[in-house]
Amino acid sequence: DGGITQSPKYLFRKEGQNVTLSCEQNLNHDAMYWYRQDPGQGLRLIYYSQIVNDFQKGDIAEGYSVSREKKESFPLTVTSAQKNPTAFYLCASSKSGGSGANVLTFGAGSRLTVL
Amino acid sequence: GQNIDQPTEMTATEGAIVQINCTYQTSGFNGLFWYQQHAGEAPTFLSYNVLDGLEEKGRFSSFLSRSKGYSYLLLKELQMKDSASYLCAVMDSNYQLIWGAGTKLIIKP
Numbered sequence: 001d002g003g004i005t006q007s008p009k010y011l012f013r014k015e016g017q018n019v020t021l022s023c024e025q026n027l028n029h030d031a032m033y034w035y036r037q038d039p040g041q042g043l044r045l046i047y048y049s050q051i052v053n054d055f056q057k058g059d060i061a062e063g064y065s066v067s068r069e070k071k072e073s074f075p076l077t078v079t080s081a082q083k084n085p086t087a088f089y090l091c092a093s094s095k096s097g098g099s100g101a102n103v104l105t106f107g108a109g110s111r112l113t114v115l
Numbered sequence: 116g117q118n119i120d121q122p123t124e125m126t127a128t129e130g131a132i133v134q135i136n137c138t139y140q141t142s143g144f145n146g147l148f149w150y151q152q153h154a155g156e157a158p159t160f161l162s163y164n165v166l167d168g169l170e171e172k173g174r175f176s177s178f179l180s181r182s183k184g185y186s187y188l189l190l191k192e193l194q195m196k197d198s199a200s201y202l203c204a205v206m207d208s209n210y211q212l213i214w215g216a217g218t219k220l221i222i223k224p
Contacts, residue, residue, distance in 0.1 A: 042217070102206065109156070
């Protein structure tokens with residue numbers, strides 16, 4: 001079955017460490033996204049990519065980095081520059097990024113806790 | 116600024132009907148989405164409205180009024196498994212999704 005796989009599901013990090021969250025999809029979707037979800041807030045876009053080797057900053061890109069070397073993969077690195085990284089991170093994909101009926105398929109999420 | 120408003124929490128009884136409202140103020144409009152998210156899990160797509168009116172899909176229906184900046188999700192014959200958060204999102208003129216904070220729906224027997 002096609003879908004999006006995120007790993008790890010839970011991750012603990014010490015302050016000052018970089019961590020990388022994995023996101024892999026086998027849906028043949030062109031567009032991929034990273035969102036952050038905090039209690040009481042809507043999803044906030046970190047980065048998105050509409051095509052291989054290209055990505056754009058979202059609303060809260062500071063302290064994060066991404067790469068899109070393959071269509072299937074869109075890893076997110078949370079760097080030590082991110083001041084408040086404890087959150088639930090969601091990866092999503094869609095057939096294309098620039099159309100109206102752009103339904104997102106989400107991964108199961110990665111919960112990052114900074115100790 | 117852009118804004119999506121939904122009630123934070125609602126409670127309903129198993130077998131009943133509940134309506135979850137969403138009002139929005141965005142830069143342009145290219146459609147409104149509803150997603151369901153069970154605690155600790157991925158959001159899943161429920162509905163998409165781009166024209167005014169009601170879209171029915173089984174026990175779930177979604178309504179849109181673009182002139183009022185308003186939508187609602189109607190859930191009928193509530194089941195315990197419908198306990199979840201319901202996320203409203205609007206696609207703006209740049210095809211970017213603006214998300215509400217979600218409405219936590221609690222179903223009581």
